[in-house]
Amino acid sequence: MTAVLETTATAPTVRRLRFEWPEDLEPDWSPQTPELACVANAVSMLMPHVEPYVVRSVRTAIDDLDDGLRAEAEAWVGQETAHHGAHARFNRILLARRPALRRVDRWMALTYRWLGRRSDRFGLAYAAGAETVAFMVARWVDRRSSTLFRGADPTATTLFLWHLAEEVEHKNVAFDVHRAKGGGRPSFALGMVTAMVVMAWFTTLGTLVGLASSRRILHPAAHLRMLGWTLGFWFELGPAMAGAVLAGHHPSAMADPVFLPSWLRCYDPETRTMPEWSMDVARP
Numbered sequence: 144m145t146a147v148l149e150t151t152a153t154a155p156t157v158r159r160l161r162f163e164w165p166e167d168l169e170p171d172w173s174p175q176t177p178e179l180a181c182v183a184n185a186v187s188m189l190m191p192h193v194e195p196y197v198v199r200s201v202r203t204a205i206d207d208l209d210d211g212l213r214a215e216a217e218a219w220v221g222q223e224t225a226h227h228g229a230h231a232r233f234n235r236i237l238l239a240r241r242p243a244l245r246r247v248d249r250w251m252a253l254t255y256r257w258l259g260r261r262s263d264r265f266g267l268a269y270a271a272g273a274e275t276v277a278f279m280v281a282r283w284v285d286r287r288s289s290t291l292f293r294g295a296d297p298t299a300t301t302l303f304l305w306h307l308a309e310e311v312e313h314k315n316v317a318f319d320v321h322r323a324k325g326g327g328r329p330s331f332a333l334g335m336v337t338a339m340v341v342m343a344w345f346t347t348l349g350t351l352v353g354l355a356s357s358r359r360i361l362h363p364a365a366h367l368r369m370l371g372w373t374l375g376f377w378f379e380l381g382p383a384m385a386g387a388v389l390a391g392h393h394p395s396a397m398a399d400p401v402f403l404p405s406w407l408r409c410y411d412p413e414t415r416t417m418p419e420w421s422m423d424v425a426r427p
């Protein structure tokens with residue numbers, strides 16, 4: 144089926160940020176909220192598995208798209224490729240410092256190898272659903288960035304916030320490709336739920352292994368804080384996911400957060416850097 148969806152949006156900007164990581168990078172890079180680093184590290188480990196899968200899925204459709212959507216999809220591929228490349232470099236040091244996480248990494252690889260054997264149509268639905276979840280994560284983090292990342296390593300924080308900011312910027316693209324290839328609401332809902340379950344499972348598993356490695360698995364305060372994040376996140380995510388599967392819904396109808404898009408505009412293409420995140424640039 145060829146593309147029938149007209150799009151007038153401009154293509155996202157590909158920013159290949161340069162990050163310099165010390166080989167002795169501290170895996171617990173958020174000392175004031177150490178469990179945050181464990182959660183974020185688990186998410187980072189997932190990226191070099193999930194993002195190549197969704198990129199391959201969208202690439203299967205790219206030749207069938209109209210010129211406007213094709214330009215957007217190509218830029219989207221560029222952004223996602225930059226994301227998982229940056230996470231892979233971060234993860235290499237993380238896994239060297241936390242060898243217990245390597246087994247989780249292998250399970251992630253097996254899971255996405257299995258998903259990669261599903262149909263192209265499912266892959267596109269998964270990509271569209273995963274992108275909706277990523278946008279919701281970005282919106283949730285945006286409002287809490289100044290408390291979540293208080294005292295955190297600025298380079299690691301910049302990696303995660305740059306990634307989330309671009310998830311906001313390109314929130315429509317995979318959904319539009321899914322629709323342009325004739326994908327419907329039920330398959331989108333299946334893709335979104337599958338993406339959510341896989342992400343939740345591996346984030347939980349990676350976080351628990353990370354907490355055990357940093358000897359915080361028995362700290363009640365860590366679990367209470369994570370329970371608060373989880374409940375708050377699901378309280379927002381549940382209704383948003385339900386709304387996303389309704390007929391007529393389009394990701395462009397979801398309100399963008401405020402901080403991340405404005406911070407992204409500070410990217411310097413000459414140096415391929417962002418002003419590193421700090422409490423000074425965070426919203427109050």
Ligand SMILES: [Fe+2]
Nearest residue numbers: 194223226306
């Ligand atoms: Fe991404």
Ligand SMILES: [Fe+2]
Nearest residue numbers: 223274277310
């Ligand atoms: Fe994305």
